[in-house]
Amino acid sequence: MSASSVNIPAQFEVVDQPLDTQMTISMGPQHPSTHGVLRLELVLDGEMVVKCTPDIGYLHTGMEKLFEYKKYQQGIVITDRMDYLNPLGNNLCYVMAVEKLLGLEIPERAQVIRVLMCELQRIASHMVWLGTHALDIGAMTVFFYAFREREKILNLIEAASGGRLTPSYFRIGGLMMDLPAGFERRAQQFIDKFPKAVDEFETLLSGNTIFQTRTQGVGIITADDAIDMGVTGPCLRGSGVAVDVRRTNPYTGYETYDFEVPVEQSCDVWGRYLVRMRELRESLKIARQALGRLKPGPVKADAPKVVLPDREAMKTHMDALIHHFLIVAEGFNVPAGEIYHPIEGSKGELGCYVRSDGGPKPSRVHFRGPSFVNLSALPHMAEGEMVADVVAIIGSLDIVLGEIDR
Amino acid sequence: MSKDIEREQAIAEAAASEPLQDQATQLINALQSTHAEAVSDVIQAFGEITVVVPRERIVELCEYLKTTPEFAFNLLADICGVDRGPEEDPRFEVNYHLFSTTKFHRLRLKVVVSEEDASVPTVTNVWRTANWHERETFDMFGVRFDGHPDLRRILLPDDWQGHALRKDFPLRGYEPYSLS
Numbered sequence: 001m002s003a004s005s006v007n008i009p010a011q012f013e014v015v016d017q018p019l020d021t022q023m024t025i026s027m028g029p030q031h032p033s034t035h036g037v038l039r040l041e042l043v044l045d046g047e048m049v050v051k052c053t054p055d056i057g058y059l060h061t062g063m064e065k066l067f068e069y070k071k072y073q074q075g076i077v078i079t080d081r082m083d084y085l086n087p088l089g090n091n092l093c094y095v096m097a098v099e100k101l102l103g104l105e106i107p108e109r110a111q112v113i114r115v116l117m118c119e120l121q122r123i124a125s126h127m128v129w130l131g132t133h134a135l136d137i138g139a140m141t142v143f144f145y146a147f148r149e150r151e152k153i154l155n156l157i158e159a160a161s162g163g164r165l166t167p168s169y170f171r172i173g174g175l176m177m178d179l180p181a182g183f184e185r186r187a188q189q190f191i192d193k194f195p196k197a198v199d200e201f202e203t204l205l206s207g208n209t210i211f212q213t214r215t216q217g218v219g220i221i222t223a224d225d226a227i228d229m230g231v232t233g234p235c236l237r238g239s240g241v242a243v244d245v246r247r248t249n250p251y252t253g254y255e256t257y258d259f260e261v262p263v264e265q266s267c268d269v270w271g272r273y274l275v276r277m278r279e280l281r282e283s284l285k286i287a288r289q290a291l292g293r294l295k296p297g298p299v300k301a302d303a304p305k306v307v308l309p310d311r312e313a314m315k316t317h318m319d320a321l322i323h324h325f326l327i328v329a330e331g332f333n334v335p336a337g338e339i340y341h342p343i344e345g346s347k348g349e350l351g352c353y354v355r356s357d358g359g360p361k362p363s364r365v366h367f368r369g370p371s372f373v374n375l376s377a378l379p380h381m382a383e384g385e386m387v388a389d390v391v392a393i394i395g396s397l398d399i400v401l402g403e404i405d406r
Numbered sequence: 407m408s409k410d411i412e413r414e415q416a417i418a419e420a421a422a423s424e425p426l427q428d429q430a431t432q433l434i435n436a437l438q439s440t441h442a443e444a445v446s447d448v449i450q451a452f453g454e455i456t457v458v459v460p461r462e463r464i465v466e467l468c469e470y471l472k473t474t475p476e477f478a479f480n481l482l483a484d485i486c487g488v489d490r491g492p493e494e495d496p497r498f499e500v501n502y503h504l505f506s507t508t509k510f511h512r513l514r515l516k517v518v519v520s521e522e523d524a525s526v527p528t529v530t531n532v533w534r535t536a537n538w539h540e541r542e543t544f545d546m547f548g549v550r551f552d553g554h555p556d557l558r559r560i561l562l563p564d565d566w567q568g569h570a571l572r573k574d575f576p577l578r579g580y581e582p583y584s585l586s
Contacts, residue, residue: 057561230535248510368484
């Protein structure tokens with residue numbers, strides 16, 4: 001019996017059909033390299049990305065609405081859950097905006113601890129970026145090395161605040177509490193050992209030919225385009241623009257610290273990688289200086305109507321007890337006005353807009369998430385690249401969907 | 407207790423009478439003289455400058471602030487909507503937070519619109535980053551941006567009813583939302 005005489009249904013015929021049309025595929029929302037629930041609608045011509053449309057909102061939880069129903073101090077815990085890799089940065093941004101409205105003076109020790117913790121958090125956030133970025137490109141080992149280091153920082157944050165991912169350590173008027181005994185020694189240990197770990201990462205990736213080939217010349221965005229599209233943070237510095245909010249609009253005393261703003265001119269994924277690797281060392285430098293500046297002193301502002309009293313004072317002093325009751329039960333009134341406070345988060349300019357009507361609850365809180373704006377530049381970088389490069393570009397943007405969707 | 411009251415008064419006074427840096431004052435004066443009809447009001451508070459702009463003039467003023475070398479506001483940091491409450495008129499505000507990557511100064515532009523005619527001309531032709539910010543403001547407040555290339559909802563589903571950040575939108579929504 002010859003093959004041609006067998007009646008095969010048409011759809012099982014093996015024929016060469018050139019793919020001459022464009023194909024639309026959905027990347028995500030459950031794709032592991034989209035770092036959360038991001039969906040990209042990709043129009044492909046072969047392996048080439050013709051059009052890329054991000055679809056966001058899967059993680060929208062109405063945080064900005066929720067702020068309006070919470071007292072000012074209750075809002076801090078919501079900020080933890082936005083950019084969950086950089087919660088202390090979110091805390092700082094929010095509490096500093098409210099402190100500006102209140103006109104609070106923050107004691108020196110609290111400021112130094114804020115800088116120290118924020119820089120440690122920045123390193124932890126960059127560790128997640130490094131691990132997952134390398135993992136997406138195919139280098140699995142880096143992931144374990146990076147998370148090993150991140151674990152040490154999370155232990156430090158846990159020692160100080162009691163929380164690992166959601167510390168809520170910074171409060172309006174200062175800190176939740178002072179650093180625990182032995183913290184400085186442990187932080188010093190980490191800071192002394194970490195440069196060796198960065199060297200390790202660099203031996204794994206910086207000289208790695210596969211990594212270089214996958215990242216160099218990929219996801220180009222020029223400085224003009226980056227500024228026009230609102231890109232900030234390491235992504236902007238990877239395009240050769242030396243803008244860092246810690247330097248341009250200093251807060252919590254960053255103007256007194258000695259650090260460099262790393263800049264790369266290559267405008268590609270590789271440039272953004274190099275910027276973040278150098279930032280690790282700069283953050284460490286700031287953290288070391290902050291640790292050296294720690295002097296005993298108060299960690300809460302002298303504002304009894306805003307800052308919760310000490311436990312001991314509350315048990316022995318009538319007015320402290322009254323203040324405690326009022327703050328917890330009714331909150332405190334914030335003078336009417338509006339503030340936009342920008343800080344340098346681990347991913348770019350993190351801005352917090354707070355508007356007060358004079359009551360104990362904000363009338364509007366809005367967060368300018370760097371991930372949100374950086375992601376909006378993704379189509380510009382990804383169109384014209386291969387579909388595998390999209391994974392590398394998303395990794396280099398370092399997005400967190402919790403902050404994008406809010 | 408009295409210490410706190412004194413402090414609050416001091417803050418209110420400081421916020422009201424806070425002198426701006428000379429350079430910033432000069433720039434704002436220059437802006438007021440060249441674009442008198444585009445500057446309805448200048449508010450100085452908490453160390454920030456807010457310029458209230460009639461909505462017909464917003465695109466023109468943004469273009470001017472971006473291209474003039476003394477201002478050089480080349481980066482639009484943020485657009486955020488505000489609902490003052492259903493009883494207020496004009497009800498909505500749109501705040502533009504501008505930043506300059508060469509001069510490092512910041513400025514807030516404010517456009518106020520009423521509920522009946524909640525629309526503002528788009529600034530996507532000035533800064534491309536305005537695209538998503540305006541979509542978010544439309545999604546959350548229902549403020550339309552005329553001339554926007556792709557004015558769709560961005561965070562909430564396309565068939566969502568209402569605008570979630572309006573003050574009269576209940577916290578838990580009107581009814582449980584289902585994707586089916």
